[in-house]
Amino acid sequence: MSVDQTQETASGDEKATTENITTAAATASYPVAPGYQLNVRSGPGTGYPVVRVLTEGAWVSIRCQTPGTWVSGPYGTSNIWDNIGNGQYVSDAYVRTGSDGYVAPRCA
Template sequence: MTLLERPRTGTRRWLARTALALLVTTATTLGLAAPALAATGTVQAAGGLNVRSGPGTGYSVVGSVADGASVSIACQTTGDWVNGNWGATNIWDRLSSGGYVSDGFVYTGSNGQVAPSCSNSRADNAVAWYEARLGSTAYEGYCEMAAENAYGRTGIYASAMADWNDAVARGTAHRGDLNAPRGALVFWNISAPYGHVGISRGDGTFVATSVNGRIGSAWLPYYANYLGWSWPNF
């Protein structure tokens, strides 16, 4: 897609939103049922669009969708901000076929949400994994294993520091940022040389091992030598 094409697409989105708003208003005025918002879209990304395992550019690529392909959107959630075809957006579409794509490259007829919220996202599941184990000492000394297990994986990194250093190398590390989104991994340079890792709840708190000697929750940064956050690469 060329830059010259983007304003025309943006205009189509504006016209679509306006038409939809008029249709909803008319239906409501006449006492008719308002039409349901479509949960479909068309990919508009030259070279295709990466499908990722979670709602962020730090998640692993699990596939791709061709430019011009029609996609079915099961639900939508928020994640990394991406500069898409119509400006910056943090909306991510979970495809019915599996995986997430940035809504900034999917034409849906609206710049906002067009599908139900993802109430059972990977991030929610990962946080819930910890919350189901609050008070447990089973993972003491194995913080990286706990974080990976929370996402249904194991044996990816040898330690939290290895995970963090890889995030730095991949350019996905948000150094010193305390505003970690829900589901993001949060890191500390403690317990040398292993480090420490937990998962953000998205409200300024996190869940991790070794909170008073057990799995618990606390406000960031809590420990010394806070490094920052990154989306998991698993």
């Protein structure tokens, strides 16, 4: 079990755990790996606190991407972290982008 895989739900905020993340209409959406609930962290690494958990079947819109800690997941091992909102990052190893590299601009 990866450090960003979880079997728990977020602390009582049903809406935050079930909504799909969206940003600008031009931003592409990508699915989280099937069968996984995914920790959303406050920064690009496993050492940052979990701010919420995405449920199985969630899709994310990637605002930008940045390097961080290495994570192994269903889509390989990667140090790329996807920014999906203000102070919200998920490991790209759990997001099906169709690429092993960057698919969005680097975060500033």
